[in-house]
Amino acid sequence: MSFVRPSTGDAIKGLLYAKGLRFINLNSGSRSVAAIMGKPDYVPLGTAQIHVHTMTVAGADPERFHQTDGAYCTDVQTSVQKWYGFETPMGMAPEAYNYEIEALGGKLVRSKDHMNTIDQSDPLVKKPEDMDKVKVPIERDSGRVGFVIDSILRNKQNSGTCSGVFCAPFSFICGVHSYPRVILNTRKNPEFIHRLLQWSIDDVLIPYLQLLKEETGAKNSIGADAWAVIPNISKEILEEFVFPWNKYLVEQAKKKGLSAMVAISGDYCEDNPEKFDPDLMKWCWSRMGKEMMGMPFLMMGMGKPELWPMEVMQEFVEVNKAKGSWPPVAATCSASYIRDSSPYEIANFVKRVMDGLAREGRLMFNAIQIPADTPPINVHSYIEAVRLYGKYPIPENLDEIEFKPPEFEPYKEWFSREVAEGKATPYE
């Protein structure tokens, strides 16, 4: 899902549009709300975690992009998204799972050319007593907190959106204690895992969000939780160690005047078609949606949605709609599909989803986790197909609409022209 959280004004506009006030002009924020509540003018298209791809397309300096210059990192992402034609070009500090851990003194493996990785073999908290030795709260000059702040401020300047990203509690403890240790202790020492979660929220994450708010004005933030997905963890772990603590975090944030939301906990990420389990997938959509937004939510996240049977998705929508709880749908294809498929295959995927799920509204498209080496024509084709097939009212027979892979100006030429015309600032 897109990291853009709409303003209150956009939320009201979107809601009114969805209720039938079609004279309202929608922007990307209000269009997303209209899409969640009903039918917008066309199916919105958001992005998330496509930073390494933008870095590759722009030929950006990886070290500066990842390590040293938050404003540069944001500018590169924003510029490439603008070139592609995404609705809300923007860029967030990309290492959502690393900054807090690093700021506390956690060991990261740095790489000149790639994103950093937390060293899971040497975590900050190996034993329960290590927790008390960690110096909290996170301060402005710890690790790359300055990088994050610069990125948020530049994003505010570029897009008008001021929001933060943080590591959700369960993923945070997988970083600070390591995933295998967390799993082991959910069985051997569950009391410690609960204590670690409470500490992570009270002493680390809430003060960190307060710091970001003080430095940037960001009241809204989204927590990333890729460790807390199926099949990384079981339903039982989700119910005992993930959902209750996400709720606690949201409540604590609210008490401090912050609006925090945890995304993707419970996402269905199984990518083996032989292991596809429709009942488990529907359970994930129901539980994740309830926790995130209080209603079922059909989310195509980090799994392989291009392999999911359309009838399963349609049934989920219809059954819940009949119960009076009509679920929104966030659609995407997988990272490997957008990288490895032809433009026509990509367009056919978009067409199939539009045909099966867009007609009555409540559909958003996203481009999620586009790999670094994805051919740009594939991303252009994806966007073109969303525009082509996603205009309301959706035509009866989408096969009658011919898709052609779009022609496009190479990024570097486009960017030079934008700079020459005063529409972009050189970030070199």
Place this chain on the structure above:
Amino acid sequence: MIFRVLRALENLEELKNAIVEGEPDLAEELAKGLMDSGADVLNAINNAVVPGINQAGELWKQNAYFISDVVMCGEAFKSAMNILEKDQDIQNREKIGKYLICTVEGDMHDLGKSIVVTMLKGAGFEVIDLGVNVPITTFIEKTKEFRPDIVGIGAYMSTTASTMKDYVQALVDNGLKDDVKVMMGGVRTSDEYVKKLGADAWGRDGVETAEKALKLMGVQS
């Protein structure tokens, strides 16, 4: 006599269950008990430890187990094997083949690889685990040193995944490629993708990697 046989069978069943249920401490304790009682260690591996981890793999395939469960079974497997492998006969036993595995340079992801290592050991391979963040020079040096039948290369980020082709090219440049099969795996990979990078086979997960590795060795799993 009959009671002793029954008790021995019961011990093996308990050890197998400790692995299937992902109980590392219990698996270690039971393995120690078997060693101390002078039990046939090879029999314990073949009839308790390996069937235990294989059953965990089956439960994973059937969706009864999540990765978190498989991790725990892997820990139990390792606990038992750490004890049982001290037996001299076990150290000398014949293996199906030699499998050298690593995560590429710039990539510290270890979880998927450690599950793969467990499943390969369960399938009877001698596994040389070079760890994570392994440069091409080390990979080539160790391939020359150990002469594996299969090398497994893993990458878990899209920026590092594409570097796996450089490892294959280094095998070619050093005249090693004809003597070794290459498998690749990682979150952003697919069968089609790794074939383009020069792999002979793709390992989607630990269970599938072990099955395909056996196939590459000409063994039916």
